[in-house]
Amino acid sequence: MLEVIDVWKKYPPKTQALREVSFEAEEGSITAVFGENGSGKTTLLKVIASFLIPDRGKVLIDSVNIVEKPSFAVEKVSISTGYERSFYYRLSVEENLKFFGMLNDLLGKTLKRETERVMKELGLLECRKKRYMELSTGYKKRVDVARALMKKASIYIFDEPCSGVDLRTRLKIHEIMKRLKESGRIVIFASHDLEDLKIADRVIVLKKGEKVLEFSPKKEDLAAVLRGILEIQAFPGD
Numbered sequence: 001m002l003e004v005i006d007v008w009k010k011y012p013p014k015t016q017a018l019r020e021v022s023f024e025a026e027e028g029s030i031t032a033v034f035g036e037n038g039s040g041k042t043t044l045l046k047v048i049a050s051f052l053i054p055d056r057g058k059v060l061i062d063s064v065n066i067v068e069k070p071s072f073a074v075e076k077v078s079i080s081t082g083y084e085r086s087f088y089y090r091l092s093v094e095e096n097l098k099f100f101g102m103l104n105d106l107l108g109k110t111l112k113r114e115t116e117r118v119m120k121e122l123g124l125l126e127c128r129k130k131r132y133m134e135l136s137t138g139y140k141k142r143v144d145v146a147r148a149l150m151k152k153a154s155i156y157i158f159d160e161p162c163s164g165v166d167l168r169t170r171l172k173i174h175e176i177m178k179r180l181k182e183s184g185r186i187v188i189f190a191s192h193d194l195e196d197l198k199i200a201d202r203v204i205v206l207k208k209g210e211k212v213l214e215f216s217p218k219k220e221d222l223a224a225v226l227r228g229i230l231e232i233q234a235f236p237g238d
């Protein structure tokens with residue numbers, strides 16, 4: 001169980017990136033974090049992964065407060081950040097994945113098997129020898145998602161996993177997230193795309209760091225919710 005309780009985060013001097021954000025996610029569920037640019041999605045995901053310490057509030061994973069015990073989050077959470085700079089540019093796709101697999105205690109035959117499995121799953125077998133820096137944006141995104149799968153975790157976090165990928169890859173990534181859910185994992189992802197929201201059990205909508213809406217796309221009319229979101233997201237002067 002993941003519990004985010006009254007989380008606040010400020011980037012000094014004055015950007016209040018998160019204010020009073022709370023939600024829960026149970027095992028075997030998918031939560032989407034939706035919101036306009038700069039609304040705090042990435043900050044929220046980083047707090048859950050213990051990359052950032054909130055100024056106030058708690059994040060509980062299985063009742064353990066990871067704000068006090070970040071090492072617990074390191075053990076339980078796998079995150080796909082989308083940061084190109086977190087990869088070795090001159091290493092190949094396969095070498096990058098193996099390196100991160102080793103960091104997560106995969107060795108020998110298990111490491112080989114897992115690397116093959118995730119490369120196959122993300123359609124990376126053909127470019128396994130290509131250096132990371134030579135990949136297109138969409139392929140870099142695939143490697144990023146693949147890397148998150150190289151760790152056995154209870155919570156998988158994906159920051160805009162489908163941005164810049166083609167339709168087939170998007171559906172594949174949806175399938176992967178659904179499979180993780182079916183195997184009892186907690187999946188949390190950020191997205192700007194309504195198509196992605198359809199696979200979520202719960203959508204958290206952020207605006208200027210605040211949770212302004214939480215809904216279930218499976219139970220509610222997505223078109224109606226979309227109209228509500230557009231109102232929430234109205235540009236000044238609209």
Ligand SMILES: Nc1ncnc2c1ncn2[C@@H]1O[C@H](COP(=O)(O)OP(=O)(O)OP(=O)(O)O)[C@@H](O)[C@H]1O
Nearest residue numbers: 011015016017035036037038039040041042043044
């Ligand atoms: N390292 C940082 N230092 C200062 N301000 C930051 C930093 N990172 C993010 N911010 C600011 O915090 C706010 C929330 O940013 P965040 O990246 O969490 O939003 P987001 O919803 O993920 O945006 P996007 O959809 O554009 O990726 C923004 O105003 C952003 O400019």
